[in-house]
Amino acid sequence: MKLYAKYFSIHLRSAMQYPASFWMTFFGQFLTAFSAFLSIYFLFDRFHAVEGFSYQEVLLCFSSVMLSFSFSECFFRGFDRFPSLIGNGQFDRILSRPRSAVFQVLCAQMDFSRLGKFLQAAVVFCYAVPASGVEWTLPRVLTLCGMLLGGVAIFSGLFLFYAGATFFTIEGLEVLNIFIYGGREFGSYPAVIYGRAILKFWTFVIPMAMIQYYPLLFLLGRTDSLLNAVSPLAALLFLVPAYLFWRFGLRHYRSTGS
Amino acid sequence: MDFTAKYRAIFRIRFLNGLQYRLAALAGLSTQFFWGFMEILLFRAFYRADAAAFPMEFPALVSYIWLQQAFLTLYQSWYFENEIFDAITGGNVAYELCRPMNLYAFWFTRGMANRLSKAALRCLPVLLVAFLLPEPYGMTLPVSLPVFLLFLATMGMALLLAVSMTMLIYGLTFYTMSPLGLRTIFSSAAEFCSGALVPLPFLPEKMQEVLELLPFASVQNLPFRIYSGDIAGMEIVRGVALQIFWTASLTMLGMWIFRNALKRAVVQGG
Numbered sequence A: 001m002k003l004y005a006k007y008f009s010i011h012l013r014s015a016m017q018y019p020a021s022f023w024m025t026f027f028g029q030f031l032t033a034f035s036a037f038l039s040i041y042f043l044f045d046r047f048h049a050v051e052g053f054s055y056q057e058v059l060l061c062f063s064s065v066m067l068s069f070s071f072s073e074c075f076f077r078g079f080d081r082f083p084s085l086i087g088n089g090q091f092d093r094i095l096s097r098p099r100s101a102v103f104q105v106l107c108a109q110m111d112f113s114r115l116g117k118f119l120q121a122a123v124v125f126c127y128a129v130p131a132s133g134v135e136w137t138l139p140r141v142l143t144l145c146g147m148l149l150g151g152v153a154i155f156s157g158l159f160l161f162y163a164g165a166t167f168f169t170i171e172g173l174e175v176l177n178i179f180i181y182g183g184r185e186f187g188s189y190p191a192v193i194y195g196r197a198i199l200k201f202w203t204f205v206i207p208m209a210m211i212q213y214y215p216l217l218f219l220l221g222r223t224d225s226l227l228n229a230v231s232p233l234a235a236l237l238f239l240v241p242a243y244l245f246w247r248f249g250l251r252h253y254r255s256t257g258s
Numbered sequence B: 001m002d003f004t005a006k007y008r009a010i011f012r013i014r015f016l017n018g019l020q021y022r023l024a025a026l027a028g029l030s031t032q033f034f035w036g037f038m039e040i041l042l043f044r045a046f047y048r049a050d051a052a053a054f055p056m057e058f059p060a061l062v063s064y065i066w067l068q069q070a071f072l073t074l075y076q077s078w079y080f081e082n083e084i085f086d087a088i089t090g091g092n093v094a095y096e097l098c099r100p101m102n103l104y105a106f107w108f109t110r111g112m113a114n115r116l117s118k119a120a121l122r123c124l125p126v127l128l129v130a131f132l133l134p135e136p137y138g139m140t141l142p143v144s145l146p147v148f149l150l151f152l153a154t155m156g157m158a159l160l161l162a163v164s165m166t167m168l169i170y171g172l173t174f175y176t177m178s179p180l181g182l183r184t185i186f187s188s189a190a191e192f193c194s195g196a197l198v199p200l201p202f203l204p205e206k207m208q209e210v211l212e213l214l215p216f217a218s219v220q221n222l223p224f225r226i227y228s229g230d231i232a233g234m235e236i237v238r239g240v241a242l243q244i245f246w247t248a249s250l251t252m253l254g255m256w257i258f259r260n261a262l263k264r265a266v267v268q269g270g
Helices: A002-015 A019-047 A055-075 A082-087 A090-095 A101-108 A112-131 A138-169 A175-186 A196-205 A213-219 A226-237 A239-251 B005-019 B022-049 B058-070 B082-090 B093-098 B103-132 B145-176 B179-193 B205-213 B221-227 B234-264
Strands: none
Touching: A002 A101, A002 A112, A019 A055, A019 A112, A019 B022, A019 B179, A055 A112, A055 A138, A055 A175, A055 A213, A082 A090, A082 A101, A082 A138, A090 A101, A101 A239, A138 A175, A138 A213, A138 A226, A138 A239, A175 B022, A213 A226, A226 A239, B005 B103, B022 B058, B022 B103, B058 B103, B058 B221, B082 B093, B082 B145, B082 B179, B093 B103, B103 B145, B103 B234, B145 B179, B145 B221, B145 B234, B205 B234, B221 B234
């Protein structure tokens, strides 16, 4: 942990070496999230509700997914950029050090400008939490925390899968971007609005619905089922296959030699 | 020798170069199918919520989405060449200047060829599948032949406009020397204003009126909506006029920025 803090401060200081560039990028990231928010705002300005979900309720969903996404994008950046780590042979250096590879890749890169998205999502979140009409009780607060945590687990798990695949392909496997960025983009709305088939996909293949649609029903009091309340825990389990896949890839790793 | 021959050669080289990335195109294709489908499903949910509030015919929207996916690489506002940014900030631009070519025209041709080659690999499969899909997910044929020809013409002009916008960003990089911030801000603003996130008819009327005057609306918004008859009659005339105006003025502005930047450019040795 101490070592992580050290890396953290190094990355922070290095980002701050070019403050103008950093804040511009930060602002750009903020704008990206903001235009996603604007799309929702204008669509609801016209349609008011979708599949029984109101504007404020969808915002709760949007902001919690975006918070998890931007957090993962900032701190799991090393896995996102993993192809370059393999391509230039840096990964061989990592393997020769007496620390776990996951930890070191985690420390290799952090991209604080992504927190621009985080900030935007946090603002929307602060608005949506009271405005969504949820009567906040302790179990519901816990479920909400679970949604955020589970979201981080899914996105970081996807990054881990992406990095794991790189052991075989050397180049990044772009197909996984569908789920990473698709999850962020389409996860803004409760998964049920895309129809039953897609809901099943987002439940059993990539458990996005476990951190938005199912727990959201519990928050909004539309179900008292305990299953819905604890569904974010299932998203945490997503890390297990992701980690195993990474391990599997690591065992098959052959250096690119440069 | 014909004056345009060298630019045609560059175009050819870049185009063929782009065609090499077939695997990447395949990955891109699956993304585009997924994206198109999810978008259509999303809008279908809104359509079911309140059909009367829907500002376009549903088939017109479906065509819009598939065209968008098929020609994504042609108009995407976040597509920049890192090589060019590196050349500007790293000083390699000096080599480029040694060539007996106009730098603006050189990079313009290059940008066009890159975008076209990417689109050439992707658009046919997407369009083919989009046409074969059953209602309401499939694409419809254009309203009429003249409309289709107009669609093609505005598509071409939109490409020129899209490239001239990226050229502006390259040009400004000569002054800022750090492209990243400018680039992200431009991309996200352009993305929203061009109707890449939400088609412009879905925005409130006042806002739409303003946005339609901006150059961004002349890129994908115009041809894609002409195709399905969503923009028709006198609106087409207005749209085409605006498109020509913006393409001409942004290209000239870009050339002017380039000329000024290169006049005072100092390349440090190394």
